[in-house]
């Protein structure tokens with residue numbers, strides 16, 4: 675999951691993305707590619723995929739059917755590489771997607787329009803009931819970001835947390 679560059683979307687969403695993109699065969703494709711000025715490859719406004727060999731610390735994240743993350747607020751120092759050890763203790767599928775609040779809200783809207791849509795990137799995880807896993811992310815941009823479950827209904831129910839990245 676860490677360094678893979680891949681995209682899995684339904685054919686409908688794929689054709690939407692392809693319509694906004696001239697060369698979509700290679701490279702990282704994100705929903706941000708539909709914007710006028712996409713960021714440099716892999717660097718996102720909320721950081722960049724982390725090196726699993728250079729982890730600053732581990733943060734456990736629990737997901738529950740109460741539509742909450744525990745903890746729901748994480749404080750990070752600029753430059754830290756965090757390994758999120760996530761676990762779904764519920765009975766339904768949950769996700770953990772990191773982003774700006776705006777990017778996540780936009781993504782949640784897209785998922786409502788295309789419920790069959792699948793997506794995969796270094797800053798997101800889909801976690802089946804009882805499953806656990808890890809996400810490694812480097813917070814190399816300061817600011818206040820969010821992490822959320824974008825499954826329709828979950829985001830709206832408040833399944834969202836805050837990540838504050840403080841300079842040095």
Ligand SMILES: [Cu+2]
Nearest residue numbers: 768769823828
């Ligand atoms: Cu969820």
